Amino acid sequence: MTGYFIFRGMAPFGSSTILTVDLGQQYVDFFSYYRSTILSHPSTFFYSFAKDLGGDTLGIFAYYLMSPLNVIILLFPGKLLSSGILILTLLKYGLSGLSFAWMLMKLKLQTSWRVIAFATSYALMGWMIANQLNVIWLDVLILLPLVIYGLIKLLDTQKPWTFIIWFTVLLIDNYYMAWMVAIFTVLFTIFHLFESNQHLKQSIRSFVRYAVSGLTSVLVAAAFLIPVGFSLSQSKGTYTETAIKWSTEYFPFNMVAKLIPGSFNFDQMPDGQPNIFIGMLLTIAFLLFIFDSRWSRKTRIVAGLISIFFICSFFLQPLDLLWHAGQFPVWYPYRFSFLFSFWMLYLAAKQLNEDFKPSPYGLIIVTVFLVIIYAFLFHYLDKITYINNVELSFSVAISAISLIWMIVPSSRSPLLHELLFMMVVIGESATNAFTSLNNISYVSQSEFGNYTKQLDKTSSKLKSIDSGFYRVGQTFLRTKDDPMQGDYNSGSHFGSTLEPSIPAFMGSIGQLDGDGFVTYTNGTQVTDSLLSMQYFMTSKTVTNLSGKTKTVSSLPEVSNKPDLNRQKEISSDTLTKTYKNKSALSIAFGASKAIKSLVLKTKDPIMYQSELYKVLSGDKSATLLFDVQNFDNVTFVNLPTVTQITGSMLTRKQVLEPAEVKLKFTPKTNDSYYLTLGSALDSDSATFYLNGKELKQYPTYRHTIVINVASQQKDKPITFTIKLAKQSIWLQNVSLYRLNQTYFKQLNQSIKSQDLKITSHSNTKITGNIDIKKKNQVLMTTIPYSKGWHIKIDGKKVKTTKVIKTFMAADITKGHHKVVFYYRSPYLMTGIVISTITIISLAGVVIYKKRK
Template identity: 60%
Template sequence: MKHLNFWHKKSVILWLSFLIPVFIMGGYFAYRGMAPFGKSTILTVDLGQQYVDFFAYFRSTLLHHFDTFFYSFSKDLGGDMLGIFAYYLMSPLNLLLLFFPGKYLTSGILLLLLLKYGLAGLSFAWLLLKTKLQAGIRVLGFAVAYALMGWMIANQLNIIWLDVLILLPLIVWGLIKLVTQNKPWTYILWFTVLLIDNYYMAWMVALFTIMFTLWQLSTQNFGWQLAARRFLKYVGSSTISALLASFLLIPTFYSLTKTKGTYTEQSVHFKFEYFPFKMLGKLIPGSFNFDQMPDGEPNLFIGTLLTIAFVLYLFDRRHSLKNRITSGILTLFFLFSLCFEPLDLLWHAGQFPVWYPYRFSFLMSFWMLWLAAHTLTPNFHISWRQLIPIVAVLSGVYVYLGLNLSSFTYLSLNQLLISIGMCAIALIWLLIPRYHAPLLYDLVFILLVGCESMTNAYTSLNNISYVSQSDFGDYTTQLNKSVKDIEKKASGFYRIGQTFMRTKDDPMQADYYGGSHFGSTLEPSIPSFMGSIGQPDGDGFVTYTNGTQVSDSLLDMRYFMTSQPVQSILGQGTTSSVLPAVSNKPDLNRQKTVASDSLTTTTKNNNALAIAFGASDKITKLNLKTSDPVARQSKIYQTLANDQNSNSLFQVQNFDHVTFTNVQTATKITGTTFTKQDLIKTAEIKMTFTPKTNESYYLTFGPSLDADSGSYYLNGKKLTQYPTFRNTVVINVASKQKGQPITLTFRLKHQTLWMQNVSLYKLNQTHFNRLKTKLKSESLHVTSHSNTKIKGTVTINKKHQVLMTTIPYSAGWHVKIDGKSVASKKAIKTFLAVPISQGKHHVVFTYRSPYLLTGVLVSVVTLIIVGGITFIYIHRATKKYRF
């Protein structure tokens, strides 16, 4: 008996609720050899291409320069960081990562993930015990099902969202106390924490709290007046939470209006997004694979037994008819939300997710588990008569899935048979009364739920590939080393370019100023500008990989890191797998080498302009109409220098010779669609030119010429180029190669190839050098700088000038010249420019996150008011009961 009581102790149950999910998933990660257990990592998709770099940035912010919490020049050319922190990095659990530098960061992330699995199980177990909904070891089955729900498994790579599963049960407990005891503070506390932790998940939970409050009210015997008062108290409490979190929410909301919020859908289609019955496939173990990430159905798996129990709740007469009707209506609302476009958009705050659809489905899983926990009480079992309609419905589900198995890419016959077996065991368990052998009965429940949850987790995750530890660790170590080498030699403000890349957030990973970024809070003006000058771009990313001498100079790319070719193991050619190349840049041969080792070479670009420089005020009125990226670069540079020469810096060149193989001949290359004449044979267009000077030559490349359309070669070697997305890019093909034939080969991968915007240009070096010298003569001499403040002196030699910067324009930047505030302007629809008079000036740029002070003020005032009311209430209560 003493032994039995031990297993029913709440502390033991809570510890096991934490440890069992940790051991289940830790065992899987160890089996897969993920760091620190082996040579693989947990990194995949966005976790490997984005979040890991943000975590490195989080470490550098807290350990080295806290100003980057507000602004950073590591985010593309510079950008506000509050939005990134609010969306990606505000979890207090991230503090664990401070102990894992450099290549060990992958181990820290895996331990962080395991911690979140464990805390999710602990949190749900605590809720069940607190509400007395379940007791004893039965709680472990629900805790494991919650921690290992299908949403959690499918989204473990989105580790930034997972805190919501830890906080949701605490928020629900707060709602229960608010409705049943008229005590709102628990709810206010935990909902405020979620708003600060991740406002995006908090929005979804906020919608759910409305539903849950209505459900909770339906369980009470309140009159409508009392119910209305409690609901209004819920509304007021939610408002207080939002006001308390305003120090982060208000500036973040402003940031969103300038970034992600600009992509909000303007039209809504009243349609189903897929055949709703396809959701049934998501109830089967292992119902997830890579294809489900970009465009799949909602992840709803919680286990067969618990799904049956959820449905049975709606027919369980132990609960009031009012409550069951309310439950049914809310369930239908959930189901429609998971397939009906307008409701889907509502849950996602008006924007369709880019990958990972139905991100709110964890709430449906919680709802299912919550009702299942109300059903599977110790005295619950079904009779043989009740079993018949259940078996009939389940048979229909399995027949439907079996007949349509080919349309479910994530399902196999074996998975279906395993599910049928689990279902049979679940039904037998439901038939047997518990009182015959309570402990054995509960152990079977835990084993059934645990095994099915484990099967789902392992099967689903086996469908995903992961980054090796060497690919991440070796690259990160070398990148950090190269950056440190530059820091030893450099001074002042500068940016660093690179011809290799692991991710577009390399600058955040290694803590340097670059020109690339991938994130949801990217200001739209940056990809618009970058795409217009020939850089690969998209709505959420920019990659500065295709710079010309002109753009490198303009954007202050003062140093370049280039990967050294490494002899392959097989001895066939050369590769550089440690530092994968993403661009071809022969014009770096014009720069001085300042550092070199076996893997990288670093050069210094003496043509780079300062972060701010004197320029013609005509730049503030420049309206660029051309879509040609080299023409835009030239026009910008010439306008800045007030160049009177009407000739462009770039001059169109002709190819000396073109060879057509298995395609039709053409007198004009650009704009022509070439077609294979024999579908079996190789088809290609080979263009050759011989530079007549040592100047730099550039080729423009339209977006139709992506990697899927063709293969491209420069002098017989595959052209290294980051994939284009939506704009024409500029590729450097020659520099200091006078008299050396250059051959460009375009090989068709399909029947046709559209030679979109294929043109060859030569940079007029003399013309460029003259303008560059002129612009550098009025450079800002930076005396001190951080991410939020730049100080320096500048001498302006002419009238009608502005102090032009390559700092992206933002209302957060404030400029003082000689101690006086000066209103800034936006130049080229992108950059900050400041009117300035002739003479020598002292200049200070200061960044303050817009509306941060407003948000702080709102939070502080709310805290004072709430604290004051609480004090008065406690004082009155104490006085009332004082003897």
Template identity: 50%
Template sequence: MGSYFAYRQMAPFGGSSLLTVDLGQQYIDFFSYFRNSLLHHPSSLIYSFSKGLGGEMWGTIAYYLFSPLNLILLAFPGKLLTSGIMVILLLRYGLAGLSFAWLIDRTGWQRGPRIWAFSTTYALNGWMIANQLNMIWLDVLVILPLIIWGLFKLIHQRQVGTYIAWLAVMMVDNYYMAWMVCLFTLLIIIWQLPVLKNWQARGMAFLRYAWSSLLAAGIAAIVLLPTIFALSQSKGTYTENVIRSRFEYFPLKMLAKLVPGSFNFDQMPKGQPNIYVGMIMILGFALYFFNSRVKWTQRIAAAGVTIFFILSFCYEPLDLLWHAGQFPVWYPYRFSFVFCCWCILLAARTLQVNYRPAPWQVLCLLVLTVVIFAYTGTLKLSYISTDQRIIGISFAGISLVYLLINRRNAPGLYDLLLICLACCDVANAAFTSLNSIAYVSQNEFATYTSQLDQASRKIRQHDQGLFRVAKTFTRTKDDPFQADFNSGDHFGSTLEPTLPDFMGAIGQPAGDGFITYSNGTQVTDALLGFKYTMTKKNPSTPLMPRSGYRPDWNGLATSASTSKVRIQRNPNSLPIAFGASNEILSLAHTTLDPVNYQSQIMQALAGRPINHSLFAVQNFTAVRFENVQSARQITGTTFRRKDFLKPAAIKLTFTPPTNDSYYLTVGPEAADDIRLSVNRKAFAQTKNYRDTIVINLAHHQKGKPVTITMRLKHQAAWLQNVSVYRLNQRSFNASLKTLKQSPLKISHFSNARISGTVNIHRSQSVLMTTIPAAKGWHVRVDGQPATSKTVLGTFMAVPMSPGHHQVTMFYRPPYLLAGTLISLVCLAGTIVIIKRQR
């Protein structure tokens, strides 16, 4: 694999990188966050304000970052992170092969160099190649063989230590993969129990397996209990409530996955399981069921397990079972690694040095191979070419001939042929599959990362306080993790649903698992504490993609800059906590208009009537229709092309009568149906959102016409909520002045603890924070515990009497102490049991 990466010129071997899809858009930013946290501020391992507006990290780390191999990244700062990723990936390939080699050597199924054929096939199986970019899952291939070996010792030698230890390690390393491994251990038990002499021995073995599994879970409770709670507040809310009994596709379609290299980019979002393990292993797996050296009851059990696997790959209820009740978003059939392991295990058990199948068995395999390849030849699949079929048939033919050769004539050459046949087969499949994927260039990542890091450091040099930073360029939604600053962007599986709901309600692009702050207004900039902004000096800089348009910021003074980034300070930003009216405690979300909702929030906080809106509707001065029908009203109209071959557009023009800020609202259908530009400049926007968004159009542009062009992407477009609003600057400034009366003056802070003082004004009775409410937050006022409330369905607020107060807020993951106690008790119990067994 190292040779392949060098051939593809992956960093550090050249100008490309391993970054693609989620590895480039999400995981690498998490790795950077992990490195920064360990080196600079460990408290962010518990809670981080870089996760959107703020969020717990214990459950997030349990899914993404608990692999001990990630510690290697400490030696790879900034733009060199891609090289560190390659080192870790190569280690995982090597350790996976080593681990499986250990297993089949210990079982005695294979000896000597023959082991290389099976261990290399395991390390380069179809699942591993297809999910190479999902580095957070790959440790499972290293740990799984050790768990299986521990299970064998538990069943046949009555020793539980190895199984408990490695299963606990797996649960800590990645609970998601551990769930699938736990289901697989149950199938291994079903396969191995027939080997035992009687039902009493089988029953005792199963009981031993059950309590050992519970002990392993108990040892991992320090991670599992807080994580389970965190999931119940985030990812767990998306669990399917209705399970339909149906097949997801025609089951025979998965036979195409027996062709080497049967994978491409289109298979990532929706495809069949990646189960290729090489032709010789597939044939050895099939021969297991005819191997008379294995008890017939065990072969029947193995057949039942295999049928269960096959049904799991196409029958929806079983698919959901493996994925813990949630359909995967991309990367379907994530559990197929256990089937790959299962196939190679049975092949290793069968293809021993003295095994030789009967000619009729080889003939049956030949017929079956011809039928499978003939059937796949009738399928029109983008991920299989004629060359792949020819190569697959060739490997199958050589494998069948190999099975007929008598090893006694030349055992050394016979074993060498097995090694070459297995390794060349899976290496070819890996080469073919990985060549079909595009990767991010090293320069694209390194240049952007360097500029973002420089800008973030500049801000910290000028201001060591607690605040948020907004920007108008982006590489990923986890840029705050990459460059270690606080913002309003995040993309992750453990994002609490309340944050996308709130961000969508105020006009920001948001969805399940992501939020982004790219369409702020003066109101949201102030309320959410965006104290600094980052913009590109040169709008045409190609390696820093635009993500928003903010004329609001044109008048802000420049406080610092780098070679490509201008940093400006927003004097209107409020602190992370400030005194406010108790009217905010009862404010309900009753409007779908994001600017109206922003106004209601600010007016309620300031103790002003919420029906006195800060925004007023601005009429268009001209509307022009190009190749679409005319309409009196834009909102709610479906516009259709008159001539299908010509461009179509709606052009809206207005002239600002004042120097106030002006904003455009557009419904979510625009994401798919129109291309938006302002004064002939394309508007950069994230492509997916589900709520009406707010776009800053003009600021301090009195008398200068502004033209909004909406070009149809398709034959028709339905326009929703298209309106222009003017912010009443005087009213906004008055409300802002009220809210600035009682700021929380922070004396000490970390990501998980904030201390300071506040003088609550006599017209206020609430300490409002823009910290997302969570059960783990605890508040003490003047040394006494205080009860916080959740406002706007999102944030934490503390009722407080007027006057001077000392305030301390700290975060502790729920159930962390209970989990720690359970882990210690179970660990002590396991040590006692192991000593007694010895």
């Protein structure tokens, strides 16, 4: 694999990187966050304001970052992080093969040079290659052989410690993969008990001993699992399926294509078949196990039933859900297929022992099966996008060589027999890795390194200017986890542990959101103020030698924000400018008690912002914060003319001719103007232009978004153009609004007069002073509500409540107060107590047995 990465020129060996898809858009930022947590502020292990508006991070560590091998990442700062991830990935490849080889030798399943071939097939199995980019999961291949060795030792010798230790490590390393392994250990225990031919009572005792040992591992890891479990119940766990449907997900026989080398491409990531490739020679050996009379009939029947259970799990929804803990995977389907590959390799290793002599009956059945597979694949090859004729023909040749190898006795030339085995297995595994990984595109080192260097430079300069607590907005973005990469507080995040209340709130105020992400790029002056967006980082236009201007490509723009011309520029460098928002509120402030009973049902983000801000200030007047504006002129090109813009469905008159809608208006004031666009107007349906310049906009959103189109541009014509990308378009929620600047300033000053003056802060504790000048007020925060947050006012703990289904608030009286916010991971102490009692009890048992 090192040779392959050098060949592809991946950093540190060239100008490319190993980063792709989630590894490049998510995990690399989490690794940067891991570095900052370990090296700078350990409190972010529990909570971080770099996760959207603030969120529990135990779940992030549990799901993404608990591998002990991650310490390697500490050696690779900034733009070198991509090189560190490649070294980490290589280490996981190597340790996976080593672990499997060690298990084979300890169990005496294989003792010759064949161990190297088996280890290579295991480390380069189809699942590993397809999920190389999910480097967070790869530890399971290292730990699985150790867990199974411990399980066999437990069942055969009644010694549980090896199993307990390694399964505990797996639970802490990645609870998600541990769940799948736990299900597999049940199946493996049943198989081993039948294979060892124990009588019924002994088998029951062994199974109970296994169950107790597994439970012991869970109790030892409780200090970690219980708080993580609660955290996930508030985020990822809320997406668990409750309705079970007994239906198939695809035609089952399609998965045989996954036995072919190179059977993986980008299209297989979101919705494909299980990755079960291990090489044809070892697949044939696995199939022959079922027909080999050397093994007892009940052993072969149980092995066959377990194999059938695996195969059914690959296409029956309820079984698929079982392996995935009740949730359908978002991309990367059949994540448990590595267990089937392990199962096949384990049985193949048992089959290809020194006594191996294939039965003619078994060979005939397997050969017929292979002929049917290849006939099916050649017939439907044009419908299978992830393999081609060359790869399929290569597989046929490998299968033929494998069958010949099994038929010809090794006694005629033992050395040649072993070398051929090694060449076939290792060669096919390498071919699969090479062809599969060549189907994926990767981020260049310059794209990642230059952006990361600039982001770190800009955020570090801001910290040197202001060391206080604040959030930072930005108009450029490489990933939604930029705040974790640059180590600053913001409002964007992409991760499986995102609390659902945050996307719901962000969508309601016109931001981009989804089930697993939020992106704060479309803020108005109102939301910037409300959410403490005290600073904004923007990309800077530069002038080249010809006198023309261009936006630097290393800082991809994702929003238009002319209202920043109202803010003060505080720093600037070659590529960026940073502005200070004087209207930004503190993280906590005094607000009207009416916020506790406010229920906002409008789906118009502008109206939502207006009503929310007015209620917080206690203003009950009929004055509007935003006024609806009319367009002065609308031009339709190659489209029918309509009198009502919003809600209209337009279809091209001439199918092959360009079509566009031009919306024109001239601001009558210097106030800020905002345009709303419904989710039907996404990047797939249209492109947008503001005064002839393409409007950069993050493409993914499911609610109506808000775009800033003018600020301090009185009497200057504005043209917003919608160019159709399809034949028809729905002008969903296309409306223009003007912010009443004078009224906004009045409301802002009213709320800001009761701001919390922060005296000290960390991610888990904020201290400050506040003067409440009115009666019937609450201490309102823009900290997302969580049972982990607690508030003390003047030294006394007060009850917190959840307002507008999102944020934390508490009652407060008029006057001067000292306020302390502090975060404690829920059920952390409960878990620690359980783990401590379990460990002490285990130590007591060991001491008692030794004395006895």
